[in-house]
Amino acid sequence: xxxxxxxxxxxxxxxxxxxxxxxxxxxxxxxxxxxxxxxxxxxxxxxxxxxxxxxxxxxxxxxxxxxxxxxxxxxxxxxxxxxxxxxxxxxxxxxxxxxxxxxxxxxxxxxxxxxxxxxxxxxxxxxxxxxxxxxxxxxxxxxxxxxxxxxxxxxxxxxxxxxxxxxxxxxxxxxxxxxxxxxxxxxxxxxxxxxxxxxxxxxxxxxxxxxxxxxxxxxxxxxxxxxxxxxxxxxxxxxxxxxxxxxxxxxxxxxxxxxxxxxxxxxxxxxxxxxxxxxxxxxxxxxxxxxxxxxxxxxxxxxxxxxxxxxxxxxxxxxxxxxxxxxxxxxxxxxxxxxxxxxxxxxxxxxxxxxxxxxxxxxxx
Ligand SMILES: Nc1nc2c(c(=O)[nH]1)N[C@H]1C(S)=C(S)[C@@H](COP(=O)(O)O)O[C@H]1N2
Ligand SMILES: [Mo]
Numbered sequence: 001x002x003x004x005x006x007x008x009x010x011x012x013x014x015x016x017x018x019x020x021x022x023x024x025x026x027x028x029x030x031x032x033x034x035x036x037x038x039x040x041x042x043x044x045x046x047x048x049x050x051x052x053x054x055x056x057x058x059x060x061x062x063x064x065x066x067x068x069x070x071x072x073x074x075x076x077x078x079x080x081x082x083x084x085x086x087x088x089x090x091x092x093x094x095x096x097x098x099x100x101x102x103x104x105x106x107x108x109x110x111x112x113x114x115x116x117x118x119x120x121x122x123x124x125x126x127x128x129x130x131x132x133x134x135x136x137x138x139x140x141x142x143x144x145x146x147x148x149x150x151x152x153x154x155x156x157x158x159x160x161x162x163x164x165x166x167x168x169x170x171x172x173x174x175x176x177x178x179x180x181x182x183x184x185x186x187x188x189x190x191x192x193x194x195x196x197x198x199x200x201x202x203x204x205x206x207x208x209x210x211x212x213x214x215x216x217x218x219x220x221x222x223x224x225x226x227x228x229x230x231x232x233x234x235x236x237x238x239x240x241x242x243x244x245x246x247x248x249x250x251x252x253x254x255x256x257x258x259x260x261x262x263x264x265x266x267x268x269x270x271x272x273x274x275x276x277x278x279x280x281x282x283x284x285x286x287x288x289x290x291x292x293x294x295x296x297x298x299x300x301x302x303x304x305x306x307x308x309x310x311x312x313x314x315x316x317x318x319x320x321x322x323x324x325x326x327x328x329x330x331x332x333x334x335x336x337x338x339x340x341x342x343x344x345x346x347x348x349x350x351x352x353x354x355x356x357x358x359x360x361x362x363x364x365x
Contacts, residue, residue, distance in 0.1 A: 031116025053152030100353025
């Protein structure tokens with residue numbers, strides 16, 4: 001458990017208001033509209049998008065993936081070469097590690113997500129492990145570094161977007177280099193022409209606009225690895241890397257919204273509720289529902305996962321006892337025994353804030 005600092009640390013804001021910089025980020029990046037929880041596979045364009053810098057310009061005919069570093073044979077592959085390799089198609093639920101950040105105070109000045117940085121797409125690509133075998137990793141290799149084409153400045157330094165994975169993670173059979181999303185070539189915002197996908201890990205691991213894969217014999221210390229995505233309370237703390245997706249559930253907000261506040265109105269009578277739940281330590285074993293802000297809970301009907309790394313559907317019929325105001329919450333528990341907390345747990349970067357969703361609802365006569 002964590003405590004929030006008495007003063008806002010630098011790079012954070014205590015304001016309830018969204019700052020100009022946060023607004024700028026949220027108009028570039030977008031979440032998935034919660035009503036899209038109704039689709040098993042998130043339609044193209046509705047999946048959340050997060051782009052740290054700019055979407056890079058890619059010349060597809062000349063684009064090549066380079067595999068090198070501590071390997072016996074360097075490999076270069078065109079998109080046609082990659083498409084000619086073994087192909088797997090899998091549904092993967094992705095989530096940004098910053099989901100829930102805007103529920104914290106003080107909060108890190110970054111993308112101020114509430115709940116919606118999620119999506120479940122059908123990705124097609126070629127498995128990474130056989131490519132690593134063909135390149136032949138030297139004995140002293142400890143990690144694989146994935147480099148994107150996008151550049152920017154972050155933490156006061158020029159950056160290319162790069163992240164690494166330990167070899168055992170990089171070799172998991174479901175880790176793929178993806179060139180299609182929902183049966184279409186990757187859209188520019190999702191990584192055209194090629195991206196890494198690491199099911200079960202938060203989104204920052206799944207490097208977009210992939211250009212280089214490098215085997216290294218020392219732990220990678222790039223900014224996105226050691227400067228960000230750390231669970232910590234103070235800036236001078238080393239912190240714990242944020243990696244696997246924390247257990248979470250969401251509901252489709254019922255009834256109709258008031259335009260500005262998005263407060264929900266439902267008519268009197270039985271109310272059908274449904275949503276999804278997922279975890280990087282899945283599957284989900286239980287989803288509960290509360291209509292009194294988390295004081296009492298009832299089990300919902302939970303479906304089996306469609307695929308090992310896809311979200312699971314849940315449904316429940318809520319019988320409001322009468323007209324009035326209610327606060328609906330849903331809470332998931334995964335196979336590893338993790339349950340969503342009732343209140344957000346503070347951390348400096350605002351990562352993995354998986355507290356239960358709260359949906360205020362008025363039942364009308
Ligand atoms: N090259 C590159 N890869 C990246 C990013 C980026 O900015 N550049 N953003 C990461 C983050 S933080 C997330 S959450 C996911 C978002 O993927 P999506 O936009 O396809 O949903 O991509 C990851 N891969
Ligand atoms: Mo992210």
